[in-house]
Amino acid sequence: MFRKRPWFAGILLACITIVCSTPTHAAVSLFAPAPGADEFEQWWRGITLAGRIDGGITANPARPANGINFGNFIGDHANQVQLNQLDLTISRPVDPDAKGYSFGFTLEANYGSDSRYYHLLGISDRALNARYQIIPAQAHVDAHLPWFTGLGVDMNVGILQAPMGPEAFDPEGRPFYTFSYTGEYSVPFEHLGMMATIHVTPMIDVLTGIDTGNQTTFGRSDNNSMPAGYAGLTLKNLANGKLTITELSRFGPEDSRLALGVREANSAMRFWNDLTAIYHVSDTLTLTGEVNYLHDDGLRADTESVVTYLSWNFAKDLTFNYRGEIYRDNTGLMVSSFLTDESYMKAIAGTTSYAESAPPTTYGALTLGVTWRKPLTKKLGYFAIRPEIRFDRSLNGTSPFNDGRNTGMFTFGGDMMMGF
Template structure:
């Protein structure tokens, strides 16, 4: 395991001392007992909580591809091999959800495991380790609720931020399946250094905006080009008597590497990401979600469009059935790529040579079915969950991208186990 001391020092500094954003969707333990009558600052620091989770899983492939890779998968990329996906620890001071004046908080999140290979930031953690299990500062940002612009104010987050686009989160407890959709891997960004803001116009309408250095890049030579990127969007809350939420989020800015296009073209070639998500809570036990995504990259002359549908049905105590169906069109074959070494993905982000396999222009169809059994560890804190799933992937236009380019389809099964605290 090779460790670059300078990068490791940066990683340790950011993981231990940076301040951060919204908490992950898992259990949290208050570090300090409540103190009635304490001063404002004492009450603030007594609101700091600690949370974490451990997640491990496997994606089995009966076809046993010779290169050992399940094509089109990041999280479950190694066929028939169990993986420690995440060991995650968070230190959080959440914002007051009912604040009308000023409120300040932070989130610090460090993550170790095989998933971290795909969520690095260039120049911070991408060269700290070269093994399958790596470490990242998953979040590190200061947060503030500010009584500005509108009566409801604005929430601002600045630092290392997880990308807000799409319904599938890095935290395994906040998404329905162990594996990701094609859209969640290839058509939404993962991680940023920058600032994001939510402006609460009315209880129903939020305006979303932000600026950052780019997807999984930082500053100077650790940015694959010299230009920033940003977000703009809108969130519609509590529609249909509180059952429906709609989020439209667009992202724009250069994302391609100077090493591929040259500095002038990389700085001017725009990438446009557009994602629309609608979630309807039909009943307390049944939720339907739909996602439409369109991506266009001027530099690569590539684009992709996709539709993803989800169903979540809590049909019994502690048991939830999940369905996901997707059609994803990669119009040039440049987006859907599997990376064949532990450092290859981030080399691809940087624009340097990386071992990978891709496919010709393909329309992918995928269906995933799963059951989640989730049980609290105690009345207030922690959980244990098991999520078996089966998945069917297929090329809908006759190409053979799967199992070392041998098959038009791929069948996988497996899942993961989680402990949250």
């Protein structure tokens, strides 16, 4: 659509730029409170506006010949500054503690280099073909429903960010600029479908959902003809309220009929399994652990991984972050770097894609960083800087890094964020 109507993309991006240049801290209410307003007017006045801008660089002293930091999506281009995200969100949150019904919505537009990896086939994957692309990062209606249990159900329907794993598309929702291998290759990114959280007790939530597949939609924009879905459990308020454990599994065909044929693509299951535990040792120290296993029948591929995190808020505006990971790609079919701006989504579709892969490899990765986050005023706006250093290494002697020359890779860099 944008290729035929470039003026439309220009207007939309200009609006996002104007909004995101306003430095504030929390989401801004679009309408002032109105004492004595009726219920509908109060709902309307609960609509908020939020935005952010995020950019960074991943420097690689080895200067790979193809210019790509292998195994990285967000910081994939070595030694190049990138505008990662220019983001605008309009939302009306639901009240999760409501005794009756509560309704809301979320609309989020995102432009930047990160968007290349978060498209939905048939919606945004062919809007732009440059380094910086645009997506509807979220577009869903939300509801709190007094069904099934005394605590009710929270439901989201539409374009949804995938819920699996501790690292989020929103850079504020993860400790580092770069992602773990698990966060890139063993969890899904975005869906068109439904997710529901059933609050069974104050300690137990049941998670379920159904969608068209990872980053697919309907008809020819689905890489196969079958749906996929989630099932899982969250245990909250454990260890005197300090511990939360989430187990989430996903199952359904995910491979393309163009690659495997219609029959096999529709029947070959992919199983994603992720267990995440978050323990708040104190007000300033948090430990997180993730165990993940993925199996794909169609590709005959498996991955296993363990990721550990530590976050220590050691000063008022400073947080130290650690991440250590061991990730096994048993076939070499999962970990790839995509060499053109459209290659990732072409791989999802099953069409011609230019990618660099490696033999079966066990990856070890250590990432260390510090986040400096400062409010711009007492109530509105924030500015954050997140420098990081990262060491990646093949633990079984393969040479996947720096255009296939090295068994290890050292990178450093980070990002800067401003938002409201």
